[in-house]
Structure formats: structure tokens, C-alpha cells
Amino acid sequence: MARLSREFYSQDTLTAARLLLGKYLIRRLDSGETLAGRVTETEAYIGRCDKACHAYNYRRTSRTEILFAPPGHAYIYLIYGMHHCLNFVTEPEGEPAAVLLRAIQPVAGLETMVRLRYGDRPLTPQRLRHLADGPGKVCRALCLTRAENGMDLTGDRLFLCDSPEDAGISRPELPRERLRTGPRIGVDYAEEARDFPWRFWLEDEAR
Secondary structure (H helix, E strand, O other): OOOOOHHHHOOOHHHHHHHOOOOEEEEEOOOOOEEEEEEEEEEEEEOOOOOOOOOHHHOOOOOOHHHHOOOOEEEEEEEOOOEEEEEEEOOOOOOOEEEEEEEEEEEEOHHHHHHHHHOOOOOOHHHHHOOOOOHHHHHHHOOOOHHHOOOEOOOOOEEEEOOHHHHOOOOOOOOOEEEEEEOOOOOHHHHHHHHOOOEEEEEEOOO
């Protein structure tokens, strides 16, 4: 099955963050069910120069250790004691950098994603619209926690591919889109790095 290779993740983080837009994230649950979403928003974090990165200035801790690992591994951390965030480790081993997944468009396993996100609460149009449009929402919808931290993204349980057909999933109809860039969200503490235009997202041209 075709999937993004270790070489893809080894490239420059800003390049990877842009190229990940439009890719498909595949999540295989222990039950055997497949969940999938199209990547629509990312943010880049680069430890050597970025005060918003957990490993800024090569700060190495038990939490950030996975950022120094070979590219193509999942870095999952917890914020505010309640939200998990999925990142894709990039650049050569020893260079702490990663791409944060901010949003996906669900394309397979929607019923399960809704249950994981909302439980028994009724599904309203607004809840459906906001099902996976934030990093914590993505992880909840895909059943990703710290237990999956360090997972190999070239394996069988969590990986990215160019096309949903690569995972046996039908391709959704897509609108014409444009690439947008801007400052990252929630990094006001990062001094000059708060203004880096390192957030990338796809926007419907009709809007």
C-alpha cells in the first residue's frame, strides 16, 4: 500500500507542512475499522530557531525526546490537561522539528468519529461542521492519545498517503481551493516567533 515515506518526512519542515495539505491520514483502530481524513490545516515548528517549539534551542527532555528521533514518527502531547495534539516529526534525526496537524476533513469512518467526539449527544449541523477543525478535536475523533506517542508513521496503524484509494477509500468530491498562510495560533508567548507565518491551510475559493 502506498504511503508517505521516511524520505518525505526528512525534508524541510516548512516544505513538509505545505505538502501535507491535501494528503490523507489513515487511522486503523484495534477493532480493524479504518478512519480517514484529508489534511486541511497544519503548523510548522522548528526547534533550532523557533521559541514556540517544545525543543527550542535543542532542549531535550523526556517529553521532547521523540522530536530528536528519525523523521516519520508521531509526537503526541497533552495540553491544558485534556486535549491531545498530533505532530509529524520531520527533518533528519537529531534536528527537533515537527508539523502539527490542526484540522482534517473526514472521509471514512464518520459515524465512529462522531461517536468518539460527541458520545451520545445529538449530532447537529454545527457539531458536524466542527468535528475535526482543531488539533484536540482531530485526536479525539481519531482515538489518538499519548499511548500512540512515538508511533511509526510508515507502519500500518497510522500513516499518510497521497490518495484515499491507496487505502481502499473512495475519493471525495472537492471544491477548488487555494493555499493560505498566516501566523500560528496560541503562541503569543513565543516573542518574535509568534509572528512567523508558519500556519498553512486550504480555503474554498468560493468563500
